[in-house]
């Protein structure tokens with residue numbers, strides 16, 4: 001597939017390409033241009049040109065294009081889901097969910113289009129004010145490979161609705177569905193240049209995007225190290241940033257929890273998308289009274305997960321996105337083994353054999369008796385490995401939950417209101433789920449604290465992130 005700049009498919013003049021692999025088979029399924037700083041500059045130019053007309057359109061007009069695009073996405077959900085599975089590896093069911101999630105986001109922003117334009121303020125004899133929200137101009141978006149469709153929606157939806165235009169850079173391993181969705185938006189009536197997708201490396205295209213003087217705001221989702229680089233690059237231009245970084249979400253299971261539901265929550269929370277989700281359950285904190293029964297059930301469920309090609313009808317978990325990602329996970333588990341940092345109850349190895357040949361599969365893994373110093377509970381583990389810790393009471397659970405520099409999401413599984421309130425008040429996180437984990441519908445703001453970042457995406461609040469107020473003061 002080719003980049004989309006100014007509503008057209010584009011190839012760099014020097015014709016350099018990046019292969020896109022299917023992580024389930026290791027086969028090359030397509031290629032995209034290895035874009036350059038010049039391509040990025042052309043995309044900014046196209047976006048700036050399109051911005052003049054786009055910002056004059058009414059919110060309603062912009063919203064109607066989103067409605068049309070969402071309908072097309074729904075019509076094509078199967079093909080889009082298959083494409084996502086083939087480039088990213090996740091089971092088709094999850095990929096289709098994500099594609100539908102993109103449509104939900106567009107519909108949500110289309111639906112609020114009449115409510116986010118501004119407000120009137122009456123000041124009595126002093127006068128009246130009209131406070132409007134105006135767009136920022138050309139915005140940049142950099143997205144990761146783990147949820148490329150959903151995260152594209154979180155950025156494109158509010159930014160375009162607010163009247164900005166955008167240049168988006170997908171991750172090099174998963175550019176295909178983003179390119180296809182940009183095409184669908186164009187087909188739905190988005191004027192050429194309002195959304196441009198430039199493929200290429202982070203070092204070349206990503207850095208050119210962050211430092212381009214005409215890009216007013218950069219929304220970046222990715223890991224903390226890259227986020228720090230983005231922050232450093234953006235500082236001289238005083239550029240506005242949205243940084244959505246990693247997480248190490250705790251799931252706290254108290255002794256009054258419904259064990260069956262909590263086990264299902266933990267399995268989905270950790271092994272959905274092969275554990276490669278920012279708000280995955282990355283640390284399981286279980287009350288000691290129920291820990292033996294809970295762990296036994298959990299082990300049964302984790303051992304029974306069906307791992308395979310995401311296109312297979314019975315697949316519960318697909319491969320990791322790349323060989324590098326799989327090897328990183330294998331390395332972390334090897335260290336646990338070597339340093340006796342925990343007890344590997346099931347899994348703990350790369351999956352080999354005919355069904356897994358050339359794919360990047362790792363065994364769903366459960367580790368108990370985890371040492372508090374282990375990287376399993378102190379770093380973000382972005383793969384299918386679930387560490388379990390036990391605690392004696394809610395205070396100990398909260399202390400364990402807060403023992404990392406991250407603060408993205410957290411969940412507590414209990415029937416007790418007082419425990420719920422205590423966890424909500426005291427755990428560092430942008431969202432606290434009760435008897436649930438992972439779900440982030442478009443209506444609610446999403447983002448973290450600490451090393452998980454400090455911005456918010458999603459919900460009507462996100463429109464504020466991509467616009468600023470301007471006030472007309474009428475002194476009668």
Ligand code: NAD
Nearest residue numbers: 143144145170171202206207222223226244245246247278
């Ligand atoms: P990454 O930081 O390696 O890459 C993210 C994007 O940044 C890619 O498009 C990449 O090409 C680009 N990039 C790389 N180097 C760059 C540079 N020097 N300048 C500009 N751009 C550059 O992240 P990843 O490994 O693809 O994604 C996984 C991480 O993302 C995890 O830490 C996960 O928790 C996090 N994440 C966070 C959220 C959230 O909303 N908080 C959501 C999803 C993923």
